[in-house]
Amino acid sequence: MASKENSYFSDFIKGLWKENPVLVQFLGMCPTLAVTNAVVNAIAMSAAVIFVLVASAIIISLIRKFIPAQVRIASFIVVIATFVTMADRYLAAFYPELSKALGPFIPLIVVNCIILGRMEAFASKNNVGRSILDALGMSFGFAIGLLLMSTFREILGNGTWLGYEVLGNWWDKWMVMILPPGAFLTLGTIVGVSKFLQTKFKKA
Amino acid sequence: MNLLIIFISALLINNFVLSYFLGICPFLGVSNKLSSAVSMGMAVTFVMTITAVVTWPIYHLILVPYHLEFLEIVSFILVIAALVQFVEMFIRKTSESLYEALGIYLPLITTNCAILGFALIAVLKNYTYLETIVFGVAAGLGFTLALVIMAGIREELDFADVPESLKGPGITLLVAGILALSFMGFAGLIK
Numbered sequence: 001m002a003s004k005e006n007s008y009f010s011d012f013i014k015g016l017w018k019e020n021p022v023l024v025q026f027l028g029m030c031p032t033l034a035v036t037n038a039v040v041n042a043i044a045m046s047a048a049v050i051f052v053l054v055a056s057a058i059i060i061s062l063i064r065k066f067i068p069a070q071v072r073i074a075s076f077i078v079v080i081a082t083f084v085t086m087a088d089r090y091l092a093a094f095y096p097e098l099s100k101a102l103g104p105f106i107p108l109i110v111v112n113c114i115i116l117g118r119m120e121a122f123a124s125k126n127n128v129g130r131s132i133l134d135a136l137g138m139s140f141g142f143a144i145g146l147l148l149m150s151t152f153r154e155i156l157g158n159g160t161w162l163g164y165e166v167l168g169n170w171w172d173k174w175m176v177m178i179l180p181p182g183a184f185l186t187l188g189t190i191v192g193v194s195k196f197l198q199t200k201f202k203k204a
Numbered sequence: 205m206n207l208l209i210i211f212i213s214a215l216l217i218n219n220f221v222l223s224y225f226l227g228i229c230p231f232l233g234v235s236n237k238l239s240s241a242v243s244m245g246m247a248v249t250f251v252m253t254i255t256a257v258v259t260w261p262i263y264h265l266i267l268v269p270y271h272l273e274f275l276e277i278v279s280f281i282l283v284i285a286a287l288v289q290f291v292e293m294f295i296r297k298t299s300e301s302l303y304e305a306l307g308i309y310l311p312l313i314t315t316n317c318a319i320l321g322f323a324l325i326a327v328l329k330n331y332t333y334l335e336t337i338v339f340g341v342a343a344g345l346g347f348t349l350a351l352v353i354m355a356g357i358r359e360e361l362d363f364a365d366v367p368e369s370l371k372g373p374g375i376t377l378l379v380a381g382i383l384a385l386s387f388m389g390f391a392g393l394i395k
Binding site: 026034073074078081084088089104107110111179181182183184185193195196199 | 223224232276282285373374382385
């Protein structure tokens with residue numbers, strides 16, 4: 001029994017750090033780089049991904065025994081696209097400005113490799129409970145990666161965090177951080193530092 | 205003249221990879237060898253052009269008259285998935301070596317955000333049929349350009365002395381950042 005509980009726990013926890021989709025697996029790079037110029041965008045994006053990933057994991061793991069293997073990818077995509085359309089319409093109706101700022105990146109969740117990857121690797125093979133835990137872990141891991149990125153970029157590039165002033169007037173804003181190149185530079189640095197820390201921990 | 209502006213802007217100024225962040229997965233994944241970068245770029249350009257030819261009529265002749273615009277995501281992705289399947293079969297029949305070189309990345313064009321993103325952006329910008337096709341070709345070529353430049357740099361990087369923890373994805377991302385910076389220099393090209 002203990003081992004079973006353990007495996008449920010590990011289904012959830014592995015997405016947060018060890019198999020973090022953004023920082024370790026490099027999945028779902030496009031939204032990671034594109035929407036992290038402000039923390040509020042990152043939060044909206046993460047919320048949408050959490051909703052789509054969990055909802056599709058539930059549906060896919062429920063119908064996994066009825067899907068013929070040859071058409072499974074197409075069926076996954078239709079299920080995912082349905083939930084993405086719901087998220088997209090919801091944002092456009094209630095948060096039109098946010099929806100405009102995110103541009104085509106909410107619809108593009110359809111082709112986010114994280115979601116299709118989890119459906120293929122996990123939800124189509126496991127029961128509902130474990131699939132939900134796995135989806136939650138992965139999407140929280142995605143959210144962590146996005147928040148980390150956007151925190152660095154917004155503070156350095158605009159001197160604010162979630163719109164609140166963090167650094168005073170003395171701070172010379174690094175405009176480049178909220179422009180496209182800043183995204184690559186931030187992620188490259190984060191990846192390098194986290195790898196450095198990991199190897200150091202292992203040696204100690 | 206308008207077509208030329210669309211072409212240049214999609215190719216250089218608003219490069220899909222370096223400024224819109226579309227198609228990052230293949231950009232990081234297939235850019236370690238020049239030859240596979242070229243074939244990946246060609247495959248994407250090809251699929252993107254056909255996507256332009258097919259999705260414009262679907263959106264403007266079917267979805268808009270029947271007020272089904274909210275189905276654009278579902279219908280576009282299904283059309284693209286079918287197209288990619290077709291291209292894959294075609295390449296497998298005609299060139300075994302090309303098929304092996306592209307490996308798993310060919311089916312992944314389906315989940316390549318550049319293709320779907322292109323279809324969605326073309327709708328957002330309200331382009332005419334001809335403009336959409338030009339935009340598709342230019343976006344595909346821009347993707348190829350970024351991929352080829354990146355592959356060229358990475359082949360040289362193999363001989364460079366890179367810090368241990370930056371090896372692999374770390375240094376690739378940093379190089380991409382510098383590349384994006386230099387592409388920003390094109391921004392003044394069109395007012």
